[in-house]
Amino acid sequence: MSNTVADIAVTGGVVVNSREMKQADVYISDGLVDGVEPAGSGRQAKKTIDADGRLVLPGIIDAHLHPVYADRIDTLSQAAVWGGITTLVPYVGAVKAWGMEGGLVGAIDTFIEEGETSSVIDFGYHCSLVGENIETIAETMPKLIDAGVTSFKGFMTYARRGMLLSDEELLQVMELVTEHGALFAVHAENGPLVDYLEDKFIAEGKETPEYYLPSHPNIAEAEAVFRALTLASAVGCPMYLPHLTCKESLEVVRLFRQWGAPSPLFAETCTHFLTLTDAEMTRRGSLAKVGPPLRQQDDIEALWQGVDEGTIDVVASDSGGPMMEKKEPLFEKVFQAPFGFPGQETMFTVTYDEGINHGRVTLPRLVQVTTENPARIFGLYPQKGVLEKGSDADLVIFDPSVRHKVEAANQHVKIDYTMYEGRECLGAPVLVMQRGKVLLEDGEFKATPGQGKFLPRKLISHSE
Ligand SMILES: [Zn+2]
DSSP: OOOSOEEEEEEEEEEEOSSOEEEEEEEEETTEEEEEEETTOOOOEEEEEEOTTSEEEEOEEEOOBOTTSSSOHHHHHHHHHHTTEEEEOOEEOSOGGGTOOSOHHHHHHHHHHHHHHHOSSEEOOEEEOOGGGGGGHHHHHHHHHHTTOOEEEEESSOGGGTOBOOHHHHHHHHHHHHHHTOEEEEEOOOHHHHHHHHHHHHHTTOOSGGGHHHHSOHHHHHHHHHHHHHHHHHHTOOEEEOSOOSHHHHHHHHHHHHHTOSSSEEEEEEHHHHHOBTHHHHHHGGGGOOSSOOBOHHHHHHHHHHHHHTSOOEEEOOBBOOOHHHHGGGTTOTTTSOOOBOOTTHHHHHHHHHHTTTTSSOHHHHHIIIIIHHHHHTTOTTTSSOOSTTSBOOEEEEEEEEEEEOOGGGOOSSSOOOTTTTOEEEEEEEEEEETTEEEEETTEEOOOTTOOOBOOOOOGGGOO
């Protein structure tokens, strides 16, 4: 135990990490954690924050979001703070529809600049690759890695949006990722099958929202997961599977882990896949259209089991989508409506409410999949993802007794609807801190644009 006077003491709370919950005081100096010590150790601090009766968590990390539609990183980072999130790792790239054309390196530089001037919290980036980036990827990948962008993503679907990579292109990128010790993510859905089914439904006049899920069957995802992992294991590529949605995909992940390759192999799901079903398509029309789609209750059960037992490593938001006015005229024309909806602010609180208050998972496990695991997988650990001496003092004081109702009117993104309209949640962040600075306290927002720093990330091959 240190005897020096700390800048800040957060006292009386229950500190939660991936292994345990314990009554402890967190000391902070110079923006770093300066010690987590047994409660009442009596060490001096210039300022004391009382966390009595509350939980003290490492700042939540959202490792999957898209700051390229109605909301960019300015408003998404603000909404994140309201939801207890202190680090974002969004997907960006050189895509015309995302307001970015030309070379990949220039596009990523521009996104970094945008974040440094407008984000209120720290951020890194994943690089999304589309067809037109492949020709030059051998030259661009090392430059992006040097800049601290150490994870790449390809799409096995969305041919009509110019995003699909063929198996040959996937292999080419996987070889490079392997060679550089980086990490590869795939949006795994069998695109040609999905396109075929969509065309067929449209030809039969079946264009209403209830045909969306049948056009994206579970097996289309599971097959693509199987194929991606087959390709990756053939070239030894480290793999990350974002937004898994169904029980069949988890079976495939378990099978490949049993077979031992590819290694490492990480899996993610999102809050909406743990909490919402396809019934939302009927209730809310195309507002609920997201890729991959919302599925059914037995998939929700399988995903929670996956979170609980460790098949799922990360829970993220996949936040991003258009304003209501872009979806509303197409409520009944589901195949023409745009994808995506907001989930930034609700990511942790809704997952907590469903996971903890409904007894689906333990608190240390929930903290692991939303802090430590994303930090380790994406090369930010132990700077982020843990409260221990030397880590950034990013923390959340979470009050499990605060009741609140989610409504579009009280959310902080630009997007003017939420999938959780009217949902009552128990438990909310009451104080959010980044590097020792308070960003949110008792409903008062104290963060300023540009306060967030770009986080160059380590390669998975160098991660702890
Ligand atoms: Zn996404």
